[in-house]
Amino acid sequence: MDVLELARWQFGITTVYHFLMVPLTIGLSVLVAGMQTAWVRTGDQRYYKMTKFWGKLLLVNFAMGVVTGIVQEFQFGMAWNAYSRFVGDVFGAPLAMEGLVAFFIESTFLGLWIFGWDRLPKKVHLACAWAFSLATAVSAYFILAANSWMQHPVGVDLVNGKPTMKSIWAVLTNSTALAAIPHTLAGAFSVAAAFLVGMAAWHLWRKRKEDDEHRAVWRSSLRLGGWVGVVAFVVLAITGDVQGKLMFQQQPMKMASAEALCHTEKPASFSIIAIGDVGKENCEDVKTFSVPALLSFLAHNDFKTEVKGVQDLVVEYQAKYGTNYPVDPALGELSGKPIDYVPNLPVTYWGFRMMIGFGAISAGMGLLALWVTRRGRIPDTKWFPRLMLLAVATPFLGNSTGWIFTEMGRQPFVVAPNPSGVDGVWMFTARAVSNLSTGEVWTSLIALTLIYAVLAGVEVFLMRKYVRGGIEGVIPPAQDGDKTGKTDSGETLAFAY
Structure with a gap:
């Protein structure tokens, strides 16, 4: 593999792993705040215990997210310095805002929350x-605003071949960002919801034959996760439709590649699944179970409109952006070679369907959990906790495949051109x-992958430990002669955060 391919693998591996933590942190933090709100308003100890238990898991995940996230910004300078110089004037503002929010507001108030249980007034x-x-x-908003600028550059002037920001407001209100943000947040709540359902279902089943004092905690957690997951999927569907049209x-x-639409159709059908290699020229022949005219509606809200295929779009892209890469030693083997404007069709086609499919499965599992626990029921079969635990992975996979589709579908551009924007504001990934050297990138790729593997082991170990520990793991029962203070809830303050 050459330097470009190695650098892409390195960024892909570390970013996908980091993004496993991000949606769980975002979704779970809001749900934990909601649990604490219910406790403060009602005084119900069930919500207090929910806050303590899920808050503990939130903190473990938050810490891992911070550690793995730091590498992302360093990678811009490590393997992508030409890209950093190109986007630096634009990215500086939103990334600085994200840093101020993440490392000042988040860290400050998280610290006050951790250590303030017996020191601060409840409210x-x-x-x-x-x-x-x-x-x-x-914080996610600012990161998504930066990423959306790569998808759809706005608010800049081209000065000496480099984009220079003229409006931070245009960057922050980019139509791509405004569509991506609610979609990403809904995905985060989907992840947190499945996490609640899976862990709570396991605890409910484990204590199904006991008079467990914490049963109400697990039942309420499961029901909350089920409802949040269903609502999140509805929002995902609506915002996903908006994103698709944009x-x-x-x-x-990108969207023609998501459908493996090789040739222009009017109206265009939507392929449910393909049997065969969609990367071949006859990709239309391998599709099956298509819905007539649906792709036209998804593209333009009209069942009769034309949708351009990959082959026709290649001609348009060549006319606008050239047929060959510039002759430049920095491009290595690609110097002067023809530009391939077609993304990896199997990745985009299947990534798009996996994103939708895993999201739908997650919502379906949430509905199933709500149904089997209705009216106080507790399932007495092994399939229920096992199925719910397996379902925890589905929204994580949906989020990951969605981002892989988004980034891979943009190739060969790292900054995609804006068809109606400033001329020249785009950048090939190869540049x-x-x-x-390949040796240098191999070294960092192997080192970072191994470090992240170790961190993954630590994350799983800690999560497993505290999940298995249950409520007693975060609120140990009072011991004789225990001098630890009490909260005004009456619980022991052995708060080991």
Whole structure:
């Protein structure tokens, strides 16, 4: 593999792993703040125990997310310094805003929340929970605004071949960002919801034959996760439709690749599944179970409109952006070679369907959990906890495949051109990579992958430990002669956060 391919693998591996933590942190932090709000308003010990238990798991995940996330920004300078110079004037503002929110507001109020249980008034302590939970969403907003600029550059002038920001407001209100943000947040709540359902279902089943004092905690957690997961999927479907229509306008090649639409159709059908290699020229022949005219509706809200195929779009892209890469030693083997404007069709086609499929499965599992636990029922069969635990992975996979589709579908651009934007504001991925040797990139790729593997082991170990520990693991029962103070809830303050 050459430097470009190695650098892409490195960024892909570390970013996908980091994004496993991000949606769980965002969704779970808001749900934990909601649990604490219910406790403060009602005084019900069930919500207090829910806050303690899920809050513990939130903190483990939050810490791992911070550790793995730091590498992402360093990678811009490590393997992508040409890209960093190109986007630096634009990215500086939103990334600085994200840093201020993440490392000041989130960290400050999270620290106050962790250590303030027996020191702060209830409502002040609750305000800290909402401050850091909402700050995680705001932090995501700035990151998504930067990423959306790569998908659809706005708010800049081209000065000496480099984009220079003229309006931070245009960057922050980019139509692509405004569509991506609610979609991403809904995905985060889907992840948190499945996590609640899976862990709570296991605890419910484990204590099904005992008079467990914490049964109400697990039942309420499961029901909350089920409802949140169903609502999140509805929002995902609505915002996904909005995103899709924008992509048909802004990145038509990406959406044609998502459908493996090799040739222009009017009206265009939507392929449910393909049997065969969609990467071949006869990709239309391998599709099956298509819905007539549905793709036209998804693209333009009209069942009769034309949707351009990959082959016709290649001609348009060649006319606008050239047929060959520039002759430049920095491009290595690609110098002067023809540009391939077609993304990896199997990745985009199947990634798009896996994103939708895993999301639907997650919502279906939430509905199933709500049904089998209705009216106080507790399932007495082994299949229920096993199925719910397996279902925890589905929204994680949906989020990951969605992002892989989004980034891979943009190729060969690292900054995609805006069809109606400033001329020249786009960048080929091949020109973005640093001038490094393959040995240097191999070294960092192997080192970071091994470090992340170790961190994955630590994450799983800690999560498993505290999940298995249950409520007793975060609120140990009072011992004789225990001098630990009490909260005004009456629970022992052995709060080991």
